[in-house]
Amino acid sequence: MITEAALKTVRHAVALVADPEYPDLNIEQLGILEDVVAENSAIRVDLVPTIMGCPALEVIEKDVVAAARASGYDVTVRFCMSPVWTPDRISNDAREILGREYSVAIRLRNGLTTCPVCGNKALQHRSDVGATACRSVEWCPDCRNPIEVVRSREIGQT
Amino acid sequence: MDEFEAFLDDGGIVEPNDDIPEPYRKAVFRFIEMHANSEYMGGLTERDWIPKAPGLHRKMTALAKSQDEIGHAHLLYMVAADLGIKTRKEMVTDLLEGRTHFQNVFHYRVHSWTDQIAVAYLVDAAALASQQAVFKNCSYGPYKRILRRVIAEEGFHMRNGEEMMLLMAHGTDVQHQMMQESIDRWWLPSIQLFGPDSKPDDELLRWHIKSERNEDLRDRYVQKFVPQLLAGNFTIPDSGLRQDNEDGKWKISDMDWQPLQDTMKNIGPDSSRRISDAKRAWYDAEWVRTALDDATKTPA
Numbered sequence: 001m002i003t004e005a006a007l008k009t010v011r012h013a014v015a016l017v018a019d020p021e022y023p024d025l026n027i028e029q030l031g032i033l034e035d036v037v038a039e040n041s042a043i044r045v046d047l048v049p050t051i052m053g054c055p056a057l058e059v060i061e062k063d064v065v066a067a068a069r070a071s072g073y074d075v076t077v078r079f080c081m082s083p084v085w086t087p088d089r090i091s092n093d094a095r096e097i098l099g100r101e102y103s104v105a106i107r108l109r110n111g112l113t114t115c116p117v118c119g120n121k122a123l124q125h126r127s128d129v130g131a132t133a134c135r136s137v138e139w140c141p142d143c144r145n146p147i148e149v150v151r152s153r154e155i156g157q158t
Numbered sequence: 159m160d161e162f163e164a165f166l167d168d169g170g171i172v173e174p175n176d177d178i179p180e181p182y183r184k185a186v187f188r189f190i191e192m193h194a195n196s197e198y199m200g201g202l203t204e205r206d207w208i209p210k211a212p213g214l215h216r217k218m219t220a221l222a223k224s225q226d227e228i229g230h231a232h233l234l235y236m237v238a239a240d241l242g243i244k245t246r247k248e249m250v251t252d253l254l255e256g257r258t259h260f261q262n263v264f265h266y267r268v269h270s271w272t273d274q275i276a277v278a279y280l281v282d283a284a285a286l287a288s289q290q291a292v293f294k295n296c297s298y299g300p301y302k303r304i305l306r307r308v309i310a311e312e313g314f315h316m317r318n319g320e321e322m323m324l325l326m327a328h329g330t331d332v333q334h335q336m337m338q339e340s341i342d343r344w345w346l347p348s349i350q351l352f353g354p355d356s357k358p359d360d361e362l363l364r365w366h367i368k369s370e371r372n373e374d375l376r377d378r379y380v381q382k383f384v385p386q387l388l389a390g391n392f393t394i395p396d397s398g399l400r401q402d403n404e405d406g407k408w409k410i411s412d413m414d415w416q417p418l419q420d421t422m423k424n425i426g427p428d429s430s431r432r433i434s435d436a437k438r439a440w441y442d443a444e445w446v447r448t449a450l451d452d453a454t455k456t457p458a
Contacts, residue, residue, distance in 0.1 A: 020314045055222030056314065058215060102310070103303040117303070126236070131229025131311060132222070139236060144174035145300045146236040148307065 002038035006073060010043055011036040013071035017063045020056040021132065024097055027060065031089025034080055043068070043075045048085045050134045050150075087150045098150070104135065105149045118143035166366045171299045174240055182365055186298045187241040189367055194234035195253045196261035196285075201227030202436055203264060207274050223278075223315055230308050237300045254437040256424045261285070262417070263347045265426025269340075272326060272333075276340035278319030280348040280383065286312040287379055288352060295369030327390035334391070341387060342395045349410065350418045352376040377407075384408040 014036065015028035027033045027047070034046040045064055049057055061077045068075040087106045090098070098104040099116030105123075107113050113123050123138035126146070130137040135148040162179050172178060172186075204224040211217045239246040252258040263281045268274055289312065293305040326337035356363060356371040363371065385408075387394055398411030420426045424433065 020317070021310055023310060023313065053218060055218050059314070059317065102307050104307070127232065129225070129229070130232065131226045131307070133225065137229075137232060137236075144240050145303060146233045148233075 002041065002043055007036050007038060007043065009071050010045070010068050010073050010075060013067045014045055014064045014075075017060065017067050020059045022098070022102065024101055025094050027064070029091045029094035031085060031091070032060070034083070036075075039076075043073055045075050045077050046080050047077060048080050048083060048089070050085045054134070090150065103145065103147060105138075105147055107149050107151055113138065113147075113149050115140040115143060115145070115147055117145045117147070123147055123149075163364065166297050169295075170297065171302070172297050173299045181361070183241055184243065185361055185365060186301065186367055187238055187243045189362065190234055190238040190241075190298075190301055191244070191249055192259055192261070194231045194238055194249065195258060196264060197227045197234060198231035198253070199260045199264040199432060199436060201225075201231060202432075202439060203268060203277070206268070207271075210271070211274075212271065219318055223318075226311050226315070230304070230311075233304045234301075237304060240300070250440065254433065254440055256429075256433050259422055259424070261351060262421035262426065263344075263351055264432060265421040265424070265429045266343070266347055267428040267431075269343070270336060272336040272340040273343060275319065275322045275326060275337065276344040278315060279323040280319075280341070280344050281351065282312060282315045282319050283383070284348045284351040284379055286316055287375055291370040291375055292368055295366050297366035323390065327392070337390075338392055341392050345395050346413070346417065349376055349379065350413065350415070352379065354415055354418070380408050380410055
């Protein structure tokens with residue numbers, strides 16, 4: 001029997017797993033951690049990948065299993081097909097860190113993006129994908145910096 | 159210039175809209191162009207291994223790494239072009255015609271899958287160490303911002319390289335032997351990646367484009383990797399390698415720098431094939447660029 005307390009302990013532990021590509025951010029802040037649930041007599045951690053085919057999934061899975069074990073529990077990890085990850089799942093504090101530390105912007109629901117370096121709102125689109133499949137590349141004509149923007153799963157979708 | 163140098167010494171960050179002294183502009187341009195070229199050539203090497211990587215997961219990793227490197231090149235070329243010395247097209251043409259340079263490690267042939275692991279483990283780590291040293295104190299704002307992300311992503315590559323190396327270290331005798339042969343091939347290029355000892359008056363150091371001397375970076379790398387390789391029961395292809403009795407530090411033999419000089423003239427062991435492959439890839443994809451340009455043109 002899995003207790004609520006056990007689920008809570010695991011959730012606290014795995015929430016702190018760092019993202020392999022943004023080591024300052026954890027999977028909860030990025031909206032990758034969906035839920036921790038009891039499945040029969042085991043514990044399952046549900047994760048929502050930012051994009052399908054993300055090469056970091058295996059590493060995240062390993063780190064989640066290790067973090068849970070360190071908190072005293074064995075877990076299995078499931079990557080969910082739904083809900084679909086969108087940039088809206090990124091927490092406000094993570095947005096701030098992405099902008100300040102990484103010069104990475106988030107595209108808002110209304111399609112607007114603000115340059116994280118100078119605050120300019122008129123970024124010029126350069127390419128749908130950049131160094132990673134979850135970021136597009138823009139150019140800020142004001143401060144003259146290339147800006148990467150976290151985007152949704154489908155190419156062309158803003 | 160004195161005032162500018164004082165500004166840099168105070169930790170000042172140069173932005174594209176500032177008044178930038180020409181010698182600095184040229185130096186920072188050359189440095190970023192070389193970095194961009196290296197990312198680009200590295201991405202193409204990685205690409206060669208996508209179809210040959212063992213298993214779907216390794217293919218995904220190779221694909222993602224290739225995209226990473228090309229994506230980094232993309233950002234770096236944008237920043238380099240903005241410095242107004244060469245257009246992006248001129249930089250690419252110069253690279254493909256062998257008129258400019260890229261890092262020494264991409265002038266060698268990757269013979270086997272374990273060579274590819276050695277590249278991920280030894281070469282990526284050397285590249286990461288030198289990028290971290292640039293990032294730490296880099297005076298050019300846009301470059302520093304790109305490096306922040308490049309470093310985070312390269313760290314992820316390195317972890318991947320380390321994992322694959324350990325798999326071979328604890329694998330069958332044949333796997334261990336293959337890994338050893340790859341280490342024998344890649345050790346020297348990896349430690350030469352840092353370059354020969356920095357000159358006392360190195361302008362890249364003076365202008366805080368780089369923040370650490372080549373020999374210091376190389377030494378730190380040696381101190382980290384010699385014990386790791388020995389722990390994996392590997393030998394290091396340096397007959398003069400010894401551990402200092404006093405401070406316990408590893409000392410490598412004096413190096414023959416001719417191999418590095420050859421790569422700087424694009425006459426390394428695999429330079430011509432690498433460059434012609436890159437050229438073919440570029441011109442084979444010409445129709446894609448044309449189609450994209452046409453598609454985005456606004457109708458008259």
